[in-house]
Amino acid sequence: MTDTSSDTPRLYHVPLSPFCRKVRLCLAEKRIEVELAEVRYWEADGDFLRRNPAGKVPVLRINGRFMAESTPICEYLEETHPSPPLMPEDAESRYEVRRLVSWFDDKFHNEVTSKLLYERVNKKLMKQGFPDSGNVKAGARAIKYHLDYMAWLLERRRWLAGDNMTLADFAAAAHLSALDYISDVDWNRSDAVKDWYAKIKSRPAFRRILADQVPGFPQPAHYADLDF
Amino acid sequence: MTDTSSDTPRLYHVPLSPFCRKVRLCLAEKRIEVELAEVRYWEADGDFLRRNPAGKVPVLRINGRFMAESTPICEYLEETHPSPPLMPEDAESRYEVRRLVSWFDDKFHNEVTSKLLYERVNKKLMKQGFPDSGNVKAGARAIKYHLDYMAWLLERRRWLAGDNMTLADFAAAAHLSALDYISDVDWNRSDAVKDWYAKIKSRPAFRRILADQVPGFPQPAHYADLDF
Structure with a gap:
């Protein structure tokens, strides 16, 4: 190929999307260089929709093909780049890793992320009106139970799925970091969860995520602080 | 162990749940003997909730532990019972198999299964009132596009994800068979899709699913007919 730029993987993403953040963390941990391309997928960009008929992010262009669906992408990266x-x-x-990835991307997403992040941020970005206060209250209530469940796991294990850091930690950190950007995580609720997040936040793979800036939503001071 | 009955895997399930059906098809294809235990999970049975804090089906008891989340269960079965x-x-x-499993369990589920099956069947079983006609119309419209997408794939491949039958076919057949039980699939829309379903329906793994009976919803004549 003469056009070397097309050899570099490119990730079409939205900065605060937890599904995109999970893939970004995998790519960075595995030291796969990637160009980030921000997509306003809700504006139904024709080029983007041709690449991904499901019309959502993330989409990864790698090895000459376009890939959608965040967990299948991460499993693919694990199989093609097994180290680390x-x-x-x-x-x-x-199984336990996959169960927890599903837990965060399905249950946590429905009960917390969609109720807090989507109400407070996505609705504004997509010009869909004001946050629904019933949803916001439900999300603020549900995150407490989820943090307690994480604490229960982390009092028994070094990382969420066992004694090593796995995709389950990245799935959880992807949701929590996006919610932390809008100051919706009470880190004082559990020392175990706070210690876990401090560990994961200080990894080189996390740097680019801590540098994210979303127009209209200034980054709060604690967000990128490793000593939050 | 003296109690040999507890060595047989047991699947806690709901007959028409596509997520349960996907796991049942995997178990049957891999000839793993399993006891089926029907659960009315919406009645929040205390014993069941202790087994699975997410409160949903399927739950598989196998090798002395309880497993939830249908796709992680299927990946586990694939890794522990690789043949066939x-x-x-x-x-x-x-990757392509996992992408399609996500496609059916996420997009098809949200656009079709939840709009047709849940409105027509689950609401009645759970005593939650009458079907919402707007949802039913949206589901009936969406299934056409999904059948056309399947036809597009099946005109290029023997099975949905390639030249061999995979978990992607079981994920799709799990949704379509549940919808077929309530006569919501137009098999005349595509010969390619109808031929694919005839092939998968005639497998021994499908037998128990074709024998399902749901009280209040008599099985239509074409449902178990291999020559539908």
């Missing part, structure tokens, strides 16, 4: 590993070796532990 | 395989060998093809 983000999945354990044995089937039981791999 | 439901995942291809190479990373690109495995």
